[in-house]
Amino acid sequence: MWLNAGDRNTKYFHRKASQRKEHNSIRRLKDNGGGWHFEEHEIVHILNSHFQDIFSASTLENVEEKGAIWRVGNGSRIHIWEYRWLPYNTCGRVLSERLPNNSCSLVSNLIDHDTHLWDKEIFCSMFLPVEATEILSIPLSWSNMEDKLIWPLEKHNNFSVRSAYHFIHENCMRLLASASTCGISWYKIWCLSVSPKAVWLHSPLGFHPAVNSVDEFYDWLFDRLAKENLEILGWIVVVCWEICFCRNELVFSATHYLPMTLASHAYNFLVEFHSSNPKPNVISVSRIVKWKPPLGSHFKLNVDAARFSVSEWTLGIAIRNSIGQLMLSAAPRISAPPDPTLAEALALRWGLQLATHLGFQEIEVETDCLSLVNIWNDGSNASTLHLIMQDCKNLSHSFQHFQLGHTCRDGNRLAHYIVKDYHNPVSVICFDSFPNSVLSIVQDDVLGSDL
Structure with a gap:
């Protein structure tokens, strides 16, 4: 009884079913010509040839x-x-x-x-x-x-053998892969809300019968993966699993299933699965984050960035004192690549430069870009972003006190508003006369703070 109900008692099924105790093994392998090989010596030969081709290719040299x-x-x-x-x-x-x-x-x-x-x-x-x-x-x-x-293939732009291997392998496979199979992510399939056993069947490690029409089916399947939503893909996976199940019943038990019966089983299976695995109700509790004034004689610099066009960004900069008085607001327009974190770093550099020119000695900086703060603390990046961050660190040494921290959007809403409001063709910098809309946010921040 337990083995028959193995899908409902997964731990027991894996522990008791003898076929699940076998070690993972490669039972078949496809060569570069598309042919399948099942003999062990053929599989070993293909693997050896594959890695020899990769590591002896001329692409390795350059x-x-x-x-x-x-x-x-x-x-x-x-x-x-x-x-x-x-x-x-x-x-x-x-x-x-x-x-x-x-x-x-x-x-x-x-x-x-x-x-x-x-x-x-x-x-x-x-x-x-x-x-x-x-x-x-x-x-x-x-x-x-x-x-x-x-090395742009790594997150921090530092060379690694792992990414170099993948780079060589992808270049080799790109010449062999057809247009229908390029860019297919199996991660998308594994995220489907269906039984894992149904997905496993259609993964690269699953069982695939050696029939002539399998390539045509994969062409159709990959096309659906690229175009359909997750709900439709879930139906496709379950129907394919039911087809495989009915095929096994026909081969091993001589039991025939009509197409309508198969479709009905697939429908009932998916409905039962969804009812047994409901999506958790996530209750989100919004935490109100307010702007906090700096300590003592410190000044607070808030920065933000927003994309203006394909190659242009507007930067938002605001500096206030410990009583919430606005000392400076700026919205410079710059040319920059489509990289939000880099644009935030450029806003930080601009803000620190303005604070230096104004003679501020003690400054606290806040940004709503958490990745920027992490990169500041990490410092192991070799990209263009690292150059800008190095400029920021050089500027930070000119202050007697410097502190960089992260805040949520609500705590950075003045800089965010400046970025959105000053979407003008020219850069705007204000020192003593500010728009009423900006002063209104400043007043709200003061009233909402602990002052």
Whole structure:
């Protein structure tokens, strides 16, 4: 009785069923030509050939050249047309044709090193408009930092053998994979609200009969995975599992099932599964986060960033004293890539620079970007973001007291409002005269604080 009800008593079933005690093994393997092999010596041969091809391929020798990219520092080591240095371009290289009379060869020739900005005057004649926009959106460091070859396939842009292996493997498989199977994520299937045993059947490790029509079925299945919602995908998985079950009943018990009976079983199974596994009712308790004034003689800097266009961001900056009085509000417009965390870092850099120019010595900084605070504390990033964060740390050393912390959106709503309200074509900086809408939020924050 227990084995028959094994699906309802999973622990007991796994413990008692002898076939579940077997070690995991590869029972079949597909070669590069699409043929299946079931013999052990054939499987071993395919595995050996596969790894020999990967580690003896010519791509291994220039994997650094193909996968790595240059992070722009002062630009003195990067050749404009020879190196990969465009971070948001597929190939990473400049595609604009080099004119015969062009004497610029290094990226440093494109930078105004006095202002630490790109020299826009020479861009129009050198690059296509799309590439010029992309280059202008690359933030430059305010310090004279060296260019660095980074590995963009890792989160912190540091090279790892693991990601290099995947890079080589994906390049090899990309030539073999058909358009119908590219980009299919099995994670999406495992997230379906159906029985795990039904999903396991259709995973890459499941049982697949060697029939001629299996490729056509997979083409159809992968197309559905890319287009249908999770509810429809759940129905597809359960129906396929029922088809396999009926096939086994026909082979081993000579029991025939009509298509309507199969569909009815699938429907009842899914309804019963959903009724036995209801989604938990999550009760969300909203916690009101208020702006808190800084301590003593400290000043508080709140920063935020919002995207204005494809390559432009508006930064929100607000500085208040310990009684909640607004000292400065700013909404500079900058060119930056489509990276929210990087834009938040640029807002932090702008805010610290303004606070330095105003002569503030003790400052507390708040942002609603938690990843920015984590990166500040971690400091192991090699990307362009690291350059900006290094500028921020250099600026922080000019204060007698500096503190960076995270707050929720409600605690940062003034900077957020400035970012949204000042969506103007030009940058706006106010020192003593502020819009009434801004002053209204300042007053609300003071009334809601502990002052």
